Amino acid sequence: MIAIIDYDAGNLASVERAVSYLGFKCIVTNNIKTINSSERIIFPGVGAAGAAMDSLKRLGLDSLIKQAVIDGKPMLGICLGTQIIMEYSEENETPCLKIIDGFVKAFPSDIKSKDGSRLKIPHMGWNGLENIKKHPVLSNLHEEDEFYFVHGYYPNPNDSEHILSTTDYGISFASMIGFNNIIATQFHPEKSGRPGLSLLKNFCMWNPS
Amino acid sequence: MLSKRIIPCLDVREGRTTKGIRFENNVDIGDPVEMARFYYEAGADELVFYDITASHEKRNIMIDVVRRVAETIFIPFSVGGGIRDVDDMRNVLLAGAEKVSVNSAAVKNHGIISQGAEIFGSQCIVLGMDVKYVGESVNIPSGYEIVINGGRKYMGIDALKWAVKAQKLGAGEICLNSIDADGTQDGYELKLTSLISENVSIPVIASGGAGNPGHLCEVLTKGKADAALIASMVHYGTYTVSEIKTYLDSCGVKVRKSW
Numbered sequence: 001m002i003a004i005i006d007y008d009a010g011n012l013a014s015v016e017r018a019v020s021y022l023g024f025k026c027i028v029t030n031n032i033k034t035i036n037s038s039e040r041i042i043f044p045g046v047g048a049a050g051a052a053m054d055s056l057k058r059l060g061l062d063s064l065i066k067q068a069v070i071d072g073k074p075m076l077g078i079c080l081g082t083q084i085i086m087e088y089s090e091e092n093e094t095p096c097l098k099i100i101d102g103f104v105k106a107f108p109s110d111i112k113s114k115d116g117s118r119l120k121i122p123h124m125g126w127n128g129l130e131n132i133k134k135h136p137v138l139s140n141l142h143e144e145d146e147f148y149f150v151h152g153y154y155p156n157p158n159d160s161e162h163i164l165s166t167t168d169y170g171i172s173f174a175s176m177i178g179f180n181n182i183i184a185t186q187f188h189p190e191k192s193g194r195p196g197l198s199l200l201k202n203f204c205m206w207n208p209s
Numbered sequence: 210m211l212s213k214r215i216i217p218c219l220d221v222r223e224g225r226t227t228k229g230i231r232f233e234n235n236v237d238i239g240d241p242v243e244m245a246r247f248y249y250e251a252g253a254d255e256l257v258f259y260d261i262t263a264s265h266e267k268r269n270i271m272i273d274v275v276r277r278v279a280e281t282i283f284i285p286f287s288v289g290g291g292i293r294d295v296d297d298m299r300n301v302l303l304a305g306a307e308k309v310s311v312n313s314a315a316v317k318n319h320g321i322i323s324q325g326a327e328i329f330g331s332q333c334i335v336l337g338m339d340v341k342y343v344g345e346s347v348n349i350p351s352g353y354e355i356v357i358n359g360g361r362k363y364m365g366i367d368a369l370k371w372a373v374k375a376q377k378l379g380a381g382e383i384c385l386n387s388i389d390a391d392g393t394q395d396g397y398e399l400k401l402t403s404l405i406s407e408n409v410s411i412p413v414i415a416s417g418g419a420g421n422p423g424h425l426c427e428v429l430t431k432g433k434a435d436a437a438l439i440a441s442m443v444h445y446g447t448y449t450v451s452e453i454k455t456y457l458d459s460c461g462v463k464v465r466k467s468w
Contacts, residue, residue: 009329011303013303013305014281014305017305019463047330113210120410120435122332122381123211123255125211125212125214125334125383125436126254127210127211128210145467146465146467148285150332167210188284191283191284191307192283193249194468195467198222
């Protein structure tokens with residue numbers, strides 16, 4: 001069973017639908033027993049870092065997620081879930097879970113593309129991946145594959161070893177993070193068509209050694 | 210770099226898709242769930258559904274369509290048409306839409322944008338704008354006026370002012386439809402599109418007038434649009450999404466080429 005963590009951070013049904021469509025059993029839950037007995041964890045989320053951290057603490061899920069990481073349980077962070085595993089977010093000046101060293105930063109408001117045109121915030125739509133590292137969850141990725149992003153903040157890991165891919169939006173930011181049993185995407189695999197479903201499927205079968 | 214999005218638009222009445230020419234004489238062309246699957250597999254970057262069901266009692270048919278679409282396609286899609294309040298928004302989002310678009314209701318009650326943004330997040334809230342060129346005047350300095358009720362009612366509101374205001378209220382995106390261009394297949398309203406896009410910081414989807422891939426190229430470059438809505442040119446099989454993207458790629462417009 002895969003536990004999709006419910007911490008009042010947006011509508012999680014799309015993640016549940018995609019995982020079920022792929023034929024894996026999953027449950028949207030904030031029940032500590034259920035999460036503890038799950039085989040793997042998906043940590044999604046849409047919304048603001050401050051409210052999300054408040055909910056995690058209130059539900060007692062902050063320490064549970066940290067423990068799951070220590071125990072070696074496979075975990076997939078998505079969007080806000082990816083930001084929350086960092087040390088600290090500039091959004092609402094929020095101390096986060098400190099699983100990965102580094103801050104979550106806001107895109108600069110005067111951000112420009114290489115040709116000098118103004119870029120809009122949030123970064124919303126389809127974008128590609130660069131500097132992709134080898135990882136079991138990223139098998140069957142094609143060079144031109146793109147993923148669906150919606151975010152105004154991005155994770156910035158201190159250790160470049162933790163960065164599995166970068167994406168260009170005026171600046172180059174970490175679009176995927178990997179560390180031991182954790183993989184985390186700034187984009188939404190559940191909304192990214194074939195390559196997104198492929199990544200989700202790989203995660204659902206991944207056994208980190 | 211971010212790709213420009215190509216978005217087929219499906220009008221749905223009582224659970225069936227139609228395509229209106231200038232909002233009149235709708236012709237029935239099929240099942241929305243099957244059409245959604247078709248465009249998903251054909252490389253559409255996103256889909257837009259407009260519920261044009263007249264009777265409010267029959268609107269739960271649309272919720273069922275949204276639920277079945279969400280189980281079938283794994284790209285974002287928005288749903289609009291007849292969204293009157295936050296409860297209507299919630300029903301559509303819970304059924305599985307990524308975004309909900311408001312048009313007439315937002316003009317009459319600005320609070321629906323701010324409430325929706327606060328509850329569901331700005332990224333869920335699309336402002337639909339139907340705009341007509343009326344000439345510059347004291348009341349309408351940009352020359353573009355907001356119309357509602359499917360293009361029938363002039364509101365005396367300047368389109369540019371409304372776009373800027375809606376962004377402040379919390380809209381996360383604007384779907385900008387030119388009533389003058391809609392259904393003509395003569396090309397998008399480039400001047401209107403660039404005017405709005407350059408004066409807001411949220412993405413603008415251009416709508417109305419697409420007849421060939423060159424029109425998309427124009428609106429995504431000169432028109433400064435972030436995305437382009439298409440309907441007849443793909444619904445009737447004149448072009449495929451793939452052909453449009455190949456053309457845009459050859460013009461140097463960044464599009465998603467792998468799906």
